[in-house]
């Protein structure tokens with residue numbers, strides 16, 4: 519264990535092996551320059567397993583008997599940054615242009631937060647729906663929220679966030695939709711059932727088969743595709759499109775782009791597409 523006092527070194531061959539596994543499983547590209555990130559994120563895992571070096575760790579992950587470790591490794595290498603009311607233009611768009619048409623249509627309002635991380639995105643959507651929709655329509659909101667990472671889904675399911683995590687929520691909304699609750703690291707806020715009842719969390723790898731049939735009135739896949747290569751993005755957008763009815767929307771991150779990807783969606787405005 520001597521080397522671990524200062525941290526095990528990550529050689530180029532091990533980095534390439536790890537990057538290939540992560541790409542195969544999750545579609546995530548770990549290009550040159552990500553060595554430091556991989557080393558930092560996996561260091562603790564090596565220590566927990568009592569392994570001295572990355573060569574042994576890679577062999578351990580690759581061995582068929584350690585399939586669980588592969589999921590663990592991919593989980594640790596996902597980037598889960600998220601915030602309440604992140605990219606607020608999307609929520610204003612939903613409120614002004616999407617909700618009114620859905621209220622007029624009637625029936626359930628179906629959303630999918632694909633790559634939901636710890637739940638700030640579906641929670642924000644639920645809150646905006648409660649604020650903007652007539653009560654009867656708000657009761658009809660159903661949000662499927664999925665992620666590859668079991669770690670983030672565990673927090674999402676707890677619906678509990680510390681002060682820093684709810685910083686994007688105004689005090690008025692925080693009082694209305696959250697109760698004070700003990701958190702893992704001090705005082706925290708637990709979302710009320712009026713929000714949590716609208717959301718169903720599930721673990722789903724976007725690269726694998728999708729059990730749900732849709733349709734969804736809007737799919738939010740924001741700040742997820744940025745980690746995928748162009749071909750993977752294109753396949754994904756085509757699969758999203760198949761789950762959108764005519765007039766359904768796909769919302770992507772504002773720093774992402776579908777340019778160069780073949781799809782039949784109509785560009786509405788930055789980061790908003792319509793089927």
Ligand SMILES: C[S@@+](CC[C@H](N)C(=O)[O-])C[C@H]1O[C@@H](n2cnc3c(N)ncnc32)[C@H](O)[C@@H]1O
Nearest residue numbers: 544596598599600633635666667723724740741
């Ligand atoms: C940066 S977060 C974005 C969270 C949220 N959509 C937002 O914009 O705030 C990206 C999320 O995508 C998830 N992710 C990455 N690859 C995935 C895959 N192949 N299938 C499902 N989720 C994936 C990660 O686990 C992570 O939680």
